[in-house]
Amino acid sequence: MSPARRKIAWRLPGQYLLVVIPPYIWLLLFFVIPFAIVFKISLAESAIAQPPYTAFYEYVEDVLTFRVSFANYLFLLTDSLYFDAYVSSLRIAAISTLICLVVGYPIAYGIARTQGPLQSLLLMLVILPSWTSFLVRIYAWMGLLRNNGIINSVLMSLGVVDEPIRMMNTEFAVYIGIVYTYLPFLILPLYANLVKLDNRLLEAATDLGAGPVSRFLRITLPLSMGGVIAGCMLVFIPVVGEFVIPELLGGSETLMIGKVLWGEFFNNRDWPVASAVATVMLVLLLIPITLFHRYQFREMEAND
């Protein structure tokens, strides 16, 4: 390490605390502490009060009593609605991640292999939809998938089907919506990874007699594993808690935990149960989040 290089890396403590402290405090206060509060309230009981839950502790006649109740968690275990919603969310998220991967990998590979300005153009075309309103994109599919929507009209006028295929308010519509909105999130990290692939490795493999399939399976795929994991986690984790897509495209037929949480909070006004639902979801997602963090942190951090 050269002396100049040593100078560039800021050392703590000192005046550089000024750089660290604002984002640190902000995230601690508005991202970490709220989780503790969610957990605390998940141990309370629902009450007709403002706010609608029982107090965590009481101070009556010089005695401090903590009121902790695991009733909400027991309730989640006994009522099969919640268990089914978790299972169905994890299943829908896993299947749609797989679809995104199968569709997205060749696209990311194709863009990574393109040269010059065309590459930036293709990349922008992938990103652009994710900049337009998420609601608008789901709304577009509502118009396409309805019984008297465009897809059914076309199919019927071509004589492919006699009566409309029911697509709205099915899980099929949910998969369409998820793949449509989350595909760019899988393509981008995968592209960033594939574009760094050293061509000489593939040339060497070709010289040694490897065919295209074996080149892909033994070189490209293993080297792009980091991008695959990051991309899959960027789809899987948010989809588990997805609310808008199952609400608008899935109808009453699709059970997902994000919808259940929303209903507990806004319709039943049962904040403690909503908090328990959120806590369990967070615990389920802990391993995927850790996986994602390991990759993403390595990508962002730079220390020589």
Place this chain on the structure above:
Amino acid sequence: MSAAPGIPRFSKICLLIGFFFLYAPMVVLIVYSFNDSDRVNIWGGFSNRWYGELFRDEAMMSALWMSLRLAFASATASVVLGMLAALVLTRVRNFRSKTLFGGMVTAPLVMPDVIIGLSLLLLFVGMANTFGWPAQRGFLTIWIAHVTFCMAFVTVVLSSRLRELDKSLEEAAMDLGASRLGTFFYITLPIIAPALASGWLLAFTLSLDDLVIASFVAGPSSTTLPMVVFSSVRLGLSPQINALAALLILAVSAAAMLAYLLTLRDERRRHEQA
């Protein structure tokens, strides 16, 4: 380099199908926004009357104004905080709780909206009960929520730019006697300006787009555009939303085109320097 593999035909086909899948629904939406018929699915001739009705819809317009102000304020604050966070990740030596810091920066990228929304609401309610602040939920609470998740995305954009930045430029400035602050403002900041701009734009669109988190932390009197759109879309299709959607798509496409041309220019300049 004749041995260099080009784009396989399979990839080309996937690209074509992929782009068709991504863009066809939006094209249909734009075409139908000019539909004269009240029934959304039947073509009744060309008309721009839904655009007129959209602009006369006061609830929609005030929600749009609220969302634009919110997105502007959120994007600006998250660029400042995201810049600092990116500097911490790329320029500050390891410190004891850097792992925690890294986790706090990466987790909001994937955290489901319902969890962020619920947890922040409970924080605000708890704070209001304990300190009496924030007394009301509205613009300020949504702004805090949006800055929290937008800054994570800005940090990703900026730290990847700071990482690939040629450090010898900063080192040269310091060798010539510039202070760290001076180096940052005269050397680092101008170089990463395009990344700052795209980080700001990203945060702006994320804030403009958010429905779930805002629904949790908004008070009864504050309504953002996605909240109005959602409540209308929930009831079914509406031609006015078609018009709004078409305008949003066109605005974003124009901004993206501009961003693309700017990056292209930036890249060309970097190539010339290299």
